[in-house]
Amino acid sequence: MLGLLTKTLREIWLPTLLVASGLFGVxxxxxxxxxxxxxxxxxxxxKLPFVESMLQALLGTELGDQMAAEAMQAxxxxxxIVLTLLWFHAISLSTRxxxxxxxxxxxxxxxxxxxxxxxxxWSEVLMWLATGLLLLAFGFAGHRLAxxxxxxxxxxxxxVALMMMTNLYCVYLAVGAVGFLVSSLASHRSRxxxxxFALVLGSFLLNxxxxxxxxxxxxxxxxxxxxxxxxxxxxxxxxxxxxxxVLLTIACVSLxxxxxxxxxxxxxTV
Amino acid sequence: xxxxxxxxxxxxxxxxxGVDGIDLEVGPxxxxxxxxxxxxxxxxxxxxxxxxxxxxxxRAEIVGLNCWRESARLKHAVGYLPGDLRLYPWLSLRSxxxxxxxxxxxxxxxxxxxxADSFELEPNLPVRKMSRGTRxxxxxxxxxAHRPKLLILDEPTSGLDPLMQSVLADLVREAATAGxxxxxSSHTLSEVEALCDRVxxxxxxxxVVDEPLHALREQAPRTVELVYDSVEAASAVRLxxxxxxxxxxxxELQCELRGPTPPLLAWASQxxxxxxxxxxxxxxxxxxxLYHNAETGG
Numbered sequence: 001m002l003g004l005l006t007k008t009l010r011e012i013w014l015p016t017l018l019v020a021s022g023l024f025g026v027x028x029x030x031x032x033x034x035x036x037x038x039x040x041x042x043x044x045x046x047k048l049p050f051v052e053s054m055l056q057a058l059l060g061t062e063l064g065d066q067m068a069a070e071a072m073q074a075x076x077x078x079x080x081i082v083l084t085l086l087w088f089h090a091i092s093l094s095t096r097x098x099x100x101x102x103x104x105x106x107x108x109x110x111x112x113x114x115x116x117x118x119x120x121x122w123s124e125v126l127m128w129l130a131t132g133l134l135l136l137a138f139g140f141a142g143h144r145l146a147x148x149x150x151x152x153x154x155x156x157x158x159x160v161a162l163m164m165m166t167n168l169y170c171v172y173l174a175v176g177a178v179g180f181l182v183s184s185l186a187s188h189r190s191r192x193x194x195x196x197f198a199l200v201l202g203s204f205l206l207n208x209x210x211x212x213x214x215x216x217x218x219x220x221x222x223x224x225x226x227x228x229x230x231x232x233x234x235x236x237x238x239x240x241x242x243x244x245x246v247l248l249t250i251a252c253v254s255l256x257x258x259x260x261x262x263x264x265x266x267x268x269t270v
Numbered sequence: 271x272x273x274x275x276x277x278x279x280x281x282x283x284x285x286x287x288g289v290d291g292i293d294l295e296v297g298p299x300x301x302x303x304x305x306x307x308x309x310x311x312x313x314x315x316x317x318x319x320x321x322x323x324x325x326x327x328x329r330a331e332i333v334g335l336n337c338w339r340e341s342a343r344l345k346h347a348v349g350y351l352p353g354d355l356r357l358y359p360w361l362s363l364r365s366x367x368x369x370x371x372x373x374x375x376x377x378x379x380x381x382x383x384x385x386a387d388s389f390e391l392e393p394n395l396p397v398r399k400m401s402r403g404t405r406x407x408x409x410x411x412x413x414x415a416h417r418p419k420l421l422i423l424d425e426p427t428s429g430l431d432p433l434m435q436s437v438l439a440d441l442v443r444e445a446a447t448a449g450x451x452x453x454x455s456s457h458t459l460s461e462v463e464a465l466c467d468r469v470x471x472x473x474x475x476x477x478v479v480d481e482p483l484h485a486l487r488e489q490a491p492r493t494v495e496l497v498y499d500s501v502e503a504a505s506a507v508r509l510x511x512x513x514x515x516x517x518x519x520x521x522e523l524q525c526e527l528r529g530p531t532p533p534l535l536a537w538a539s540q541x542x543x544x545x546x547x548x549x550x551x552x553x554x555x556x557x558x559x560l561y562h563n564a565e566t567g568g
Contacts, residue, residue, distance in 0.1 A: 003372030010360065105356030109409070111322055112350035113373045116342035266323040269354065 004115065004123040012093060016131045019089045020138035023082065027142030030076045032149045038072045053211050073156050074231040076143060077164050083204075089135060090172050091196050093128040094179025097121060098262055099186040105269045117263045125180065125255060132172045136165050156234060163239050164230040170247035171228045175200055177254035184258040184265070200224070224250075271334055273298050273420050273451040274319065278328035281314055288314040289475040291328065296453060296468075298419075301446045303466030303483075304455040305557070311475040312455045313353045316424050319453075320350055332420060346374070349413035353424035353455070355405060359398035363391050363408055370412055382415035388437050402429040410438065414445065421445060422453045427461055439465055459557055471560055478560050490551035492527040494534065497545035510537050 045052045055075070076082070097120060101107040110120065140161065147155050156164070179196045186192040203223040210220035220226050227243035274296040281288040289311040296302045306312050317323045318330050321341025330337040335344040357366070367382045386393065389407040397405055406429040414421060421442075427435045442452055442465050456462050462469055463483065470480040479486070494513065498504035498521045509515055512533055513525040527534055531548065538546055 003369045003374075006372060007358075007369050010365070011358070105354065106358060108317075108320075108322065108350075108352035109355065109357060109412075111341075112320060112345065112348075112352065112413075113370065114342050114345040115373060119342070264324075268317065268323060269352075269356075 023139040024142035028146040031146035077230040090176035094176040095183040095192040097124045099183040099192040100189040103189040173251035177251035180258040181254040184261040276330040287475045301452040303462035303469040306472035347419040349418035351413040355409040378415040385411040487551040493549040495547040496523045
C-alpha cells in the first residue's frame with residue numbers, strides 16, 4: 001500500500017495545500033470580519049429580510065429577535081466559501097478512483113501491477129480522510145490565529161469548536177463518500193463530478209428552501225445540511241450525536257458500496 | 271503446468287462482439303505471437319487475462335490462478351505493457367521505479383537501470399515531456415524490470431523507431447532464453463515471425479489458427495521461377511501437380527510451389543533449365559488466406 005499512497009500523495013499534495021491555505025486565509029478573514037458585520041446586521045435584516053432567511057438556512061436554526069453572538073460565531077463554520085472549499089476537495093479527491101484513472105487511461109497501467117482493487121480504493125479513501133483532517137486543522141488554525149481580533153464573548157470554547165469541526169468533518173465524509181460511490185459506477189470523471197455536485201447543490205438548495213417553503217421542509221431530512229447545525233451546537237453546547245450518526249451512516253454505507261462495486265465491475269479504458 | 275490457459279473465454283460489450291470462445295494454452299518459456307487486425311479481439315483477450323474485464327463465460331488462468339478472482343496475486347508473476355499506454359504526466363523513470371518497487375515489494379532498480387540504458391532513457395524526464403516512443407520505452411522498462419515469469423506485451427513496438435524495435439527484439443529473445451514466457455500481441459506479421467515459436471490468429475473475436483510457426487511455414491506457398499533454355503521448351507512444359515503456373519514471360523515461368531521442395535528438385539533435374547529460383551515461404555499469403563477464409567466461412 002505504501003507505493004499507492006506515495007503515488008496518490010504525489011498527485012494531491014499541491015491541490016490539498018492550496019485548499020488548506022485557502023481555508024486558513026478565509027477563516028482569518030471571517031474571524032476578523034464577523035464581529036464588525038454583526039454590528040450592522042439589525043439594519044441589514046430590516047432592509048433585506050431574505051438575508052435573515054438565508055442566514056437561518058445556513059445556520060440551521062432560528063435567529064430570534066436578536067442576532068445572538070453565538071449564532072454569529074457559527075457563520076464561520078457555514079460560510080459558503082468554507083463549505084465550497086471543503087466540498088471541492090472532497091469531490092475532486094473522491095472521483096479520482098476509478099473514474100479519474102479510467103478517464104485518463106492510467107487504470108490499465110495501475111491494475112497491471114499487483115494491486116487489488118479494494119486496496120487501490122481504500123488507499124485513496126485513506127488519503128482523502130487524512131487530507132480532510134488537514135484542511136480542518138488549517139481552517140481551525142486560521143480561526144485561532146485571528147481570534148484575538150474577536151470580542152471575548154464571541155470566541156467559542158475549544159471543546160465547542162471541536163464539536164462543530166467534528167460535525168463539519170462528518171459532512172465532508174458524507175459528501176466524499178457519495179463521491180466515491182458515484183465514481184465507482186462511472187468511467188468519466190467529469191460525469192462523476194457533475195453528479196456529485198448536483199447532489200450537493202440540490203441538498204444545499206433543499207435546506208435553504210425548507211426555511212421558506214413548508215412542503216420543502218417535509219423532505220428536508222434528505223439534505224446533508226439538515227445534519228449540520230453549528231449554531232445549535234454553539235447555543236446548546238451539546239455534541240450533535242444524532243446528526244453525526246446520520247452523516248457517518250451515509251459515509252460508511254456509500255464507501256462500502258463503492259468498494260464492492262469497484263471490486264466487481266469490469267474496468268475498461270474508454 | 272501452462273502459464274496461460276483459457277477455456278471458451280467469452281466477453282461481449284452489449285451487442286458488440288469482444289471475444290467468443292477463445293481457447294488458448296501457452297507453456298513455460300514459450301514466445302507466443304497473438305496476431306490479428308485492429309478490433310479483432312486481441313486487447314480484449316489481454317484485458318481478460320489481466321483481470322480488468324470479467325468474462326461473460328469461460329475462464330482464464332495465469333500460472334494456475336484465476337484471472338478474475340485472483341488478479342492481484344497473479345500479477346506478481348506478470349509484466350504487462352498495455353496497448354495504449356498512458357502514464358501520469360509527472361512520472362519519470364526514477365519516480366516510476368521507486369513506486370513500482372514499493373508496490374511490487376521487490377528491488378527492481380538494478381534491472382531497471384540496465385533496461386533504461388538499453389533504451390537510452392533519461393532518468394528524470396517526466397512523461398509530459400516524453401515522445402510517444404519514449405513513453406513506450408518507459409512502459410517496457412516497468413513491465414520487464416522485475417523479471418516476470420510471464421511478459422504480456424500488447425503491440426509493444428508501436429511508437430518505437432527501428433533501432434529500438436531491434437533492442438526490444440533482443441530483450442525479448444534474452445527473456446525467452448532465461449525461461450520467461452512471452453505473450454506478444456501484434457498486427458504486424460514480420461515482428462511475430464522474427465520472435466515467436468507459436469502463433470495464434472484472432473479475427474472477429476475468434477481464434478482462426480493456433481499453430482507452431484514452423485507448421486505455418488510448411489503450409490506457406492513459395493514462388494518458384496524456372497528459367498528454360500528456350501521459349502519453345504518453356505511453352506512445352508507440363509507442370510507437375512505441386513506446381514501451379516502464375517505467369518510465363520518468354521522462357522521464364524513463375525509458379526507457386528505447394529508442398530515440400532525435394533519433389534520439385536527431383537522434377538527440375540529432368541528439365542532443360544538454365545536457372546531455378548525458390549523464394550522463402552510466404553507467410554503473408556498464409557495469413558491473408560486465413561483471414562479471408564475466416565471471413566467467408568471457408
